[in-house]
Amino acid sequence: MAGICDGWLIKLNSSGDSLWTKVFGGSSADSPMDVVADNKGGCIVVGITYSDDGSFISTGHHGDNTQPDGFVAFFDKDGEISKIKQFGSKSWTATLEDGTEFQIGGSEGLYSVIETSDGNYMAVGYSNSTDGDLVPLDDTQFWTGWFLKFDPNGKN
Numbered sequence: 001m002a003g004i005c006d007g008w009l010i011k012l013n014s015s016g017d018s019l020w021t022k023v024f025g026g027s028s029a030d031s032p033m034d035v036v037a038d039n040k041g042g043c044i045v046v047g048i049t050y051s052d053d054g055s056f057i058s059t060g061h062h063g064d065n066t067q068p069d070g071f072v073a074f075f076d077k078d079g080e081i082s083k084i085k086q087f088g089s090k091s092w093t094a095t096l097e098d099g100t101e102f103q104i105g106g107s108e109g110l111y112s113v114i115e116t117s118d119g120n121y122m123a124v125g126y127s128n129s130t131d132g133d134l135v136p137l138d139d140t141q142f143w144t145g146w147f148l149k150f151d152p153n154g155k156n
Contacts, residue, residue, distance in 0.1 A: 003025040003026055003027050003028060003029065003030055003051060003054065004027075004028060004029040005025070005029040005030060005031060006023050006024060006025030006030055007022075007023065007024045007025050007030055007031070007032040007045065007047065007055075007073075008021070008022070008023050008032075009021070009022045009023075009024070009032070009035070009043070009045065009075065009079065010022075011043075011079060019079075020078060020079035021079070022075065022079040022080075022081075024054075024055040024073065024081060025049070025051060025054055025055055025056070026049070026050075026051025026052065026053040026054030026055060026056045026057070027051060027053050027054060028049070028050035028051040028052075028065045029048075029049070029050045029051075030047065030048075030049045030050070030051050030055075030056070030071075031047050031048045031049070032045045032046070032047040032073075033046055033047040033048065033109070033110065033111045033112065034046050034047070034110075034111060034112045034113050034123075035113070036113050036114060036115055036121070038074075038115075038152065039119075040076070040077060041076075041077030042074065042075045042076045042077050042082070043074075043075050044072060044073070044074055044075070044113055044121060045071075045072070045073040045075065045113075046070065046071065046072050046073075046110035046111070046112070046113040046123045046125070047070070047071055047073075047109070047110060048068045048069070048070060048071070048108075048109035048110070049061070049068060049069055049071045049086065050065045050066070050067070050068050050069075051065065052065060055073075055081060055084060056071070056084060056086065060085070060086050061086050061088070062086065062088035062089050062090050062106070062108075063088065063089070063090040063091055063106045067088070067090065067091055067106035067107060068088070068107055068108060068109055069086040069087060069088035069108050069109075070086070070087045070088060070108040070109050070110035070123070070125050070127075070146070070148070071084060071085065071086045071087070071110065072084070072085050072087070072110065072113075072121075072123065072148075072150060072154060074152075074154060083153070083154050085154045087108060087110075087148060087156075088106070088108040088127075088129065089105060089106055089108070089127075089129035090105070090106050090129075091103040091104060091105045091106030091107075091129075092104055092105055092106075104128070105128050105129040106128075106129055107126075107127070107128045107129065108125065108126065108127045108128075108129060108146065109125045109126055110123045110124070110125035110146075110148065111123075111124060111125050111126075112124050112125075116149070119151075119152065120149055120150060120151050120152070121149070121150055121151075121152070122147060122148070122149050123147070123148045123149075123150070124145070124146065124147055124148075125145075125146045125148070126144065126145060126146055127144050127146045128144070
């Protein structure tokens with residue numbers, strides 16, 4: 001990859017020997033934050049991405065490459081990406097009483113993921129948006145904690 005920052009995933013055996021290595025990402029910054037093994041020998045990675053190309057070419061980036069999305073990436077037992085999904089929203093323009101305009105929102109990220117007792121997954125992160133994939137978050141708060149529950153196929 002040719003990104004500013006890409007993900008690097010290594011699967012090790014019990015002796016610490018590498019079974020496979022995978023680099024993934026796009027041309028902007030991509031930061032994997034956590035990984036959990038699935039029950040098929042693969043894994044699920046969550047993180048933050050600014051990319052809309054490379055591994056993220058058709059994953060639905062929200063906004064432009066200055067606005068991060070949270071992502072969930074599914075890897076099979078051989079280290080191949082089976083699915084990547086981005087969650088986020090676009091920023092919007094706010095106008096002050098004096099006419100000054102500025103951008104608000106459009107920033108999401110996922111930091112940690114666990115498998116839940118029902119065989120699904122739960123990720124935690126942050127958001128400062130109130131539209132896109134994150135409706136109906138509380139629009140009275142600018143930065144909000146975000147919990148995302150999804151099944152093994154990425155459906156939330």
